[in-house]
Amino acid sequence: MGVPSGSDGDQPPTRTVTLRDVAQLAGVSIATASKALNGQPQVRATTREKVVRAAEQLSFSPNTLAQGLITQRSGTVGLLTSDLEGRFSIPILMGAEDAFGSDQTSVFLCDARGDNVRERHHLRALLSRRVDGLIVVGARPDARPSLGDLPVPVIYAYSPSDDPNDLSLVTDNVGGGSMAVDHLIRHGRRRIAHITGDATYGAARDRAAGALDRLRQEGLALAGDQVWYGAWSEAWGRGATRMLLQRDPTVDAIFAGSDEIARGVLDVLHQEDLDVPGRVAVIGFDNWNILAANARPPLSTIDMNLEQLGRLAAQRLFAAIDGNVGSGTETIPPRLITRESTAPLD
Amino acid sequence: MGVPSGSDGDQPPTRTVTLRDVAQLAGVSIATASKALNGQPQVRATTREKVVRAAEQLSFSPNTLAQGLITQRSGTVGLLTSDLEGRFSIPILMGAEDAFGSDQTSVFLCDARGDNVRERHHLRALLSRRVDGLIVVGARPDARPSLGDLPVPVIYAYSPSDDPNDLSLVTDNVGGGSMAVDHLIRHGRRRIAHITGDATYGAARDRAAGALDRLRQEGLALAGDQVWYGAWSEAWGRGATRMLLQRDPTVDAIFAGSDEIARGVLDVLHQEDLDVPGRVAVIGFDNWNILAANARPPLSTIDMNLEQLGRLAAQRLFAAIDGNVGSGTETIPPRLITRESTAPLD
DNA sequence: TTGTACGCGTTATCAT
DNA sequence: ATGATAACGCGTACAA
Numbered sequence A, B: 001m002g003v004p005s006g007s008d009g010d011q012p013p014t015r016t017v018t019l020r021d022v023a024q025l026a027g028v029s030i031a032t033a034s035k036a037l038n039g040q041p042q043v044r045a046t047t048r049e050k051v052v053r054a055a056e057q058l059s060f061s062p063n064t065l066a067q068g069l070i071t072q073r074s075g076t077v078g079l080l081t082s083d084l085e086g087r088f089s090i091p092i093l094m095g096a097e098d099a100f101g102s103d104q105t106s107v108f109l110c111d112a113r114g115d116n117v118r119e120r121h122h123l124r125a126l127l128s129r130r131v132d133g134l135i136v137v138g139a140r141p142d143a144r145p146s147l148g149d150l151p152v153p154v155i156y157a158y159s160p161s162d163d164p165n166d167l168s169l170v171t172d173n174v175g176g177g178s179m180a181v182d183h184l185i186r187h188g189r190r191r192i193a194h195i196t197g198d199a200t201y202g203a204a205r206d207r208a209a210g211a212l213d214r215l216r217q218e219g220l221a222l223a224g225d226q227v228w229y230g231a232w233s234e235a236w237g238r239g240a241t242r243m244l245l246q247r248d249p250t251v252d253a254i255f256a257g258s259d260e261i262a263r264g265v266l267d268v269l270h271q272e273d274l275d276v277p278g279r280v281a282v283i284g285f286d287n288w289n290i291l292a293a294n295a296r297p298p299l300s301t302i303d304m305n306l307e308q309l310g311r312l313a314a315q316r317l318f319a320a321i322d323g324n325v326g327s328g329t330e331t332i333p334p335r336l337i338t339r340e341s342t343a344p345l346d
Numbered sequence C: 001t002t003g004t005a006c007g008c009g010t011t012a013t014c015a016t
Numbered sequence D: 001a002t003g004a005t006a007a008c009g010c011g012t013a014c015a016a
Helices: A019-026 A030-037 A045-057 A064-071 A089-101 A116-128 A173-186 A202-218 A234-247 A259-271 A306-321 B019-026 B030-037 B045-057 B064-071 B089-101 B116-128 B173-186 B202-218 B234-247 B259-271 B306-321
Strands: A076-081 A106-111 A133-137 A154-157 A167-171 A192-195 A253-256 A281-283 A301-303 A328-332 A335-337 B076-081 B106-111 B133-137 B154-157 B167-171 B192-195 B253-256 B281-283 B301-303 B328-332 B335-337
Touching: A019 A030, A019 A045, A030 A045, A064 B064, A076 A089, A076 A116, A089 A106, A089 A133, A089 A306, A089 B106, A089 B116, A106 A116, A106 B089, A116 B089, A133 A306, A154 A306, A167 A306, A173 A192, A173 A202, A173 A253, A173 A281, A173 A301, A173 A335, A192 A202, A192 A234, A234 A253, A234 A259, A253 A259, A259 A281, A259 B259, A306 A328, B019 B030, B019 B045, B030 B045, B076 B089, B076 B116, B089 B106, B089 B133, B089 B306, B106 B116, B133 B306, B154 B306, B167 B306, B173 B192, B173 B202, B173 B253, B173 B281, B173 B301, B173 B335, B192 B202, B192 B234, B234 B253, B234 B259, B253 B259, B259 B281, B306 B328
Parallel strands: A076 A106, A076 A133, A133 A154, A154 A167, A167 A328, A192 A253, A253 A281, B076 B106, B076 B133, B133 B154, B154 B167, B167 B328, B192 B253, B253 B281
Antiparallel strands: A106 B106, A301 A335, B301 B335
């Protein structure tokens, strides 16, 4: 079909305006037009004025592709994510996009959907588009295979590369776990339990390690006698809490490995008529706003500062593009979000 | 700092390999190399073989920028979103990215963060990059100002353009509301109430209109005597449910305007010991998996098919780029997701 | 201060 | 079937 849009009559297919048109209208050569628009000093003020005016009049917009051909810089970067759906990619992506946006560089978004073939495919396309650099955002906080030697710098975010020569940016899960327990201790809790997700996730083990570490420092034992590994789901939060309460009714605080799990924990505590935080304090992980802020009561939690991680990735990539390539793994500190679920005992 | 990465010695700054290198290695002219690689018929099989092999050996990757200069097509499109944070943009964006990915076109992601200035800024950048087209993804399902006449086709997704000459793709909120109530009726419910979000959202009013319409068809009155407009939050879901139960204890089903609200509804129903779905059925809206699938019980809901909307936007944009520009507003039908919160009364 | 001429990497048109 | 050569739109060394 194709209804012709616009009410204007059939204008001749208006060629996109080039620098030649501007130069012509201004009555100068292409070279001077270029210099004038690019703020080169060797051009008379009045001439520059003429050119600028002409450019505006024609609403000239320089062809970045042509510029890139010359400068050998496309002014673009690739954002290669493994799962857009996952909630962790988004903030990172936002941070990066934000950091780049304030500069001149545009961002190619590619979602590999966890598929290796698709990833290679996107990689080829990006290199063919001559991106100046690449940020690879993983789906889970465990090491992923390096992309190997590429003609452009690469930063790995969230999932570190398995090659220590690459530069990776990750969250500090050990520190986060420790921070959560520290917060509970400072609020007078002594019988602290830990319910968390899939033990095959490094994040789960790291958070637990941090938590246990902090408990040990304080000479406290873990309530419930074990770390309750399971699934990253509300359902597991419910199930584990029931088991926990049965095994150890003296528990006065629960550190949940994710906000989802924490919601399940809250649900069962309500069912058992155990006041939160009066009787049991609860702290989550992720600061997933929709879950944490709207919980009853609002949930204290650990924020991994993913947006900052994204921004930092952008900065590191810039540095690498400018020749300052780094390597190793850089860790971003988490942040405590205090809400009502851990208010002090009165 | 900048630790030099890689363990290989200081290789000379390896120039990116061009078609010339390939031609040279294959012992042919640049022109023939080009033809060979592009599958032109006028080239001997053995020659083509040579060239292809040379290209592989050098892992040649054609410079898309240069190609674009000639073909006047960049093979890129812009995805201009108003709020990446918002959960609605993501699935649309995924659908579009997916549809494009299977073709040759790459996607520029731009987040305007609801800021008009930033939007113009991104727009300039995208046009300067010679994108072949644009998809504008709004933050809320109400009309937004048109970008006006641009040198490339534009598709508006989720938020329709206020200019009927533009092509907009939106979800069917009236149909969704009607579908939700229909489902409840089919399962024997007669005392149906509706709790929803901010009345300034067209989506809220449309869903309510669809619900009321379906009730009217059936000769049923709305339980609770009114549509409970409020906020798109769990807290409002709780508050409204309490008021509703007070005003009309006979209610046997609640249609919530969002899954968030539905979660609040469920919470209060549990507190009041009203079995779901035994005593009261609950249906949400959005199919926001994390909220709906993990609710207790799992929540029936309406899915707006946003990913499909994104894919369709990509297809329509392709058509427009190929000259088949459309206009007006196209509506994507929603889809009912049945879970346990609306299981039939036994 | 301005203009000429060349090149960026590729495709397309013409000879050969 | 192959190879010069001219574009594409722009930046820049060099000459004027």
